[in-house]
Amino acid sequence: QGYNCEMEEPTTPVRQQHKFNVGRLQRYLTAKTLLSNNGTLTVRQYSAGQSNPTFLIQTPSNSYVLRKQPPGELLPGAHKVDREYRVQKALFSVGFPVPQPLLHCADIKVIGTEFYLMQHVKGRIFRDLRLPGVSPAERTALYVAAVEVLAKLHSLDLPSLNLEAYGRGPGYCRRQVSTWTKQYTAAAHRDIPAMNELSDWLMKNLPASDNEVTLVHGDYRLDNLIFHPTEARVIAVLDWELSTTGQPLADLAYFLMPHYWPASLSVITGIPTVGDLISIYCRCRGIPPALPQLNFYLALSVFKMAGIAQVCTKFQQPLTGPTKDRLFLQTAKGQAVLQQVKDFMRQYVLPAQKVSSKSCQEQRGCKPWLTFSLCIIVCVCVQIKAREAGLWNLFLPAVSGLTQLDYAYIAEETGRCVFAPEVFNCQAPDTGNMEVLHMFGSEEQKKKWLEPLLRGEIRSCFCMTEPDVASSDATNMECSLHRDKDDYIINGKKWWSSGAGNPQCKVAIVMCRSGSWDVKIRHSQHSMILVPMDTAGVKLIRPLTVFGQDDAIHGGHFEVHFENVRVPASNIILGEGRGFEIAQGRLGPGRLHHCMRAVGLAELALELLCQRAATRHTFGKKLYQHEVIAHWIAECRLMIEQTRLLTLNAAHALDTLGSRAARKEIAMIKVAAGRMACKVVDIAIQVYGGAGVSGDVPLAQMYSYVRTLRIADGPDEVHLSSIANLELRDQLKKAQAKL
Structure with missing residues (x-):
């Protein structure tokens, strides 16, 4: 179906912060006759779930989906799973495509939060709005089907659904501007003047038709729909958390919003135009094709997306689809594997690193190869678990199914442990050699x-x-x-x-x-x-x-x-005389992997730095209270974030343009990552003082690695010359194009 489509939404083991008592849930479902007395129950978490954590519940005979409130502090009025259950129950009763809701539980003693259960629906979910890999005819049919379902939703009779009091009705746009302004203000960690200006503009330009009332979804987009496995037909609309009653054109504008994104954000092309989709929508609803003040609804959609980004940043909840707060988006599979790797690192790799470090310290008087053997034994034991978990050869797209961008995030995570890449069979130089053999052998x-x-x-x-x-x-x-x-x-x-x-x-x-x-x-x-x-x-x-x-x-x-x-x-x-040709294919991904591991290593160094600065006192105050060290911490964060974005940009270029066209981006990250990591680790060493250059903390070993990185695969100076030549070439091309 194409790499943008998931026939089954990826799941991971339940994340630590969302774990609950499965035994209590099993007893509760048994009492509700959804599970037999001797039935078994397995729980996995959806990797790309919305703000209400979502889980796949499987029994020997059936599969369900459970959505619950997240743990911890919640914004007022948010995460109302009882409303989701209510609206889905009403819609299912009239044949509208939603998963069948089965029960709602307000008793927090069962799993710790309120939740509801629904039937599991199997079908296609499209994460990439451009639908690559789908034929032009089917691409058009999928978008038409999505708009037709939206029009059907807005045509439903509220009294017959017993949902007249589901929302506050007229004045929806005014309430939306007010609500999202409050949500944004409550969650904002800094003032953004443009957001304040947009809020003021929206309130001053409310549409005259703000009294029209239908059922609205509130987050209607392509990746909240499940399509039939083989047909261009919507079989379920998901995520009703923001649903209410009000102005339906807000839903339509939110669905159309990606058509108006800047080209730098991969504006979608090759699908029905905005005009065509609006025409289909209006025809299905039986209303005139002219939509007054469409710009208002588009601006409201953007404002809402920005508000959601602020809320999710504050409460550390992952965003999905077009609202995700990353410029470089992983595929759904990439997100799932990354979460698996994080869980695996926390459960097995980092504890093994502590065991390995302790063994190495105890064997300092022995031959280095004995120390090496101890580390290898520890590594191999964890490696077996990684292979059993399917976390193997993640670096090679043809084997793992991951993009270079997907793997970049994973490589950063493995950079926090010296032997983590080996655990997943993703270690240098073997990765580069395997790439050579795969491409040219x-x-x-x-x-x-x-x-x-x-x-x-x-x-x-x-x-x-x-x-x-x-x-x-x-x-x-x-x-x-x-x-x-x-x-x-x-x-x-x-x-x-x-x-x-x-x-x-x-x-x-x-x-x-x-x-x-x-x-x-x-x-x-x-x-x-x-x-x-x-x-x-x-x-x-x-x-x-x-x-x-x-x-x-x-x-x-x-x-x-x-x-x-x-x-x-x-x-x-490949043949005689082809060595440099092969080297270019080998070094592109390899350098990318090194650089993202360096970002992960720098994150660990900054973490150690902050721990030291928060626990040590000098001259009557904690280290971080000295302005120079506070500034060091800020500079480290700036450097890490800049390098991460530069490296993700190179990964994106590798995926979309290939190694040759991405030469400048790869050369830039090779220089930037080594310099950044050296500086961050050096600052951490300075904060630790004598301990920083000892073997009691890993900083000295980390520094030797990242300092070597500035020489390995070509010294910085060679890459700087390449960057200059490529930049001059690009600038001359621009100048010629203007003539």
Whole structure:
């Protein structure tokens, strides 16, 4: 159905803040005859639920959906699940497409909050309003069906539904402006003059037709609809939290609002025009096609969306669909997997990190490889759980079904633990090597090396940097490759080959110069070739230290010599002279992953910094009360947020434009992420004082990683030159276009 469509809304284990007593719920449902005495009951939480947390309740014979109030402080008048139940019950009785409501429970002793239960409806939910992957004809039919259902809703007779008193009727627009102004004001964490001006404008330009009254949904949009699995037909309208009685054109304008978004927010195209949708709506309702003051209703919709964003920011409730407070939206699957990873990290990875750190401290007097072995044992135990949970190979879109943008958020989360990427089989350099084999490997190479790498049965390394040349210019490489009948022979030295010392490292991808030096063709005389680590002539010379310390957790950064190493010609990847072409495909996603992990690491450093600043006293006050440290905290937050947005922009460019077109964005994040993370960790070290450079806190290890990041995959200066060249090219193109 296309990647924008979910045949089954993704679920996750119940999040910590929303857990409730399942046993009490089971006894309650048994008493209500919805569950047999010996029936079992499983509960999972919908990952993209609305502000009222939503859960999938499954029994051996049936599936239900439970919606409850969120825990904690609630805004007055918000989260009225009893109203949702009431309106759905009335609508279901007249055949309007809603899930069948089954019961409402006001007794908070059952699960801790008020809730209601309804039948589970299976069908298609479209998260991307552009409907990519859907044929033009069906795309049109889906939008027409949505508008027809909205018109049907607004045509229902309130008295026959016994809903005359469901809302306050006339004066809906005035109440909406007043309500959302109050909601925004109550939740706003800073003053936004434009919001104040818009509120004033709306109140001064109320429509003359504000006395028209129908049932209104209040949040009518495409991703609140369930469509038939194969037909362009709405089978259920969801999320009635904001429903009431009032002016129906507010619903229509809210549905049409994405058509008016700026192009930078991916305005929807290739579907029926606003004029066509309005015409269909008016025809179905039997009203004139002219809609006076449509601009007012559109402005009201935008104001309401901004108010919702403020409320959800204050109460830390995730937004969905067009109101989500992120410029770069994950897919529904991406959101679900991210929540699973967060839960898994909290439950298994972070506790394992503490165990690993304690073991390493106890073994300081032992050989570093013994310490490494202890860490590996801990990591492997958690890795098995991750694979069983399906959290495996998340970095590779073709395997995981995730976009680069989806995975960027996940990579940030794994950046909080040094071995977390390995837990999910998403560690460097294996991810880059698997991407190379996936994109450029032959079927034989994939079967022999890619498949066991994806299964986590083996590890690999990447041999590119050399000790005897300036590797910041990769064309300097001297490691040679020449053909000898059915074989290739490799001679040369490599170093900083990360992971080469891992006992499971079975293969290296080696970058070699395969032709004579010719400055005119210097980017087409290098090749990449697969070299099994047990091949005669492959010698592990020594592990390199980082700032004088062992870095064994990554399998070491080895110097590797290749002395007359002979491998079959079939081991060449893509062909001779294609090395730089492959490198561009490999380094784009890999650099993105490194940068988002650096953002996660910086978040952890800032967290540690704030904990220290809030608990230590100097000169009669806490550290954070000293202005210089308060400013450091603010600067760190600024830098992290800026880098995250820059990196998500690069992820979006990779998804939509490809590696080559996203070169400038990738180069920019490579510079920005390393600099930012270095600065944040350095400030945290300064706040910790002597403890910051010790092994008692992880900051010194974190600093060595992020400082290395400014050299790995090309130093900052090389990327800055690339950014400048690409920027000049783009500026010249703009100038020529104006002529």
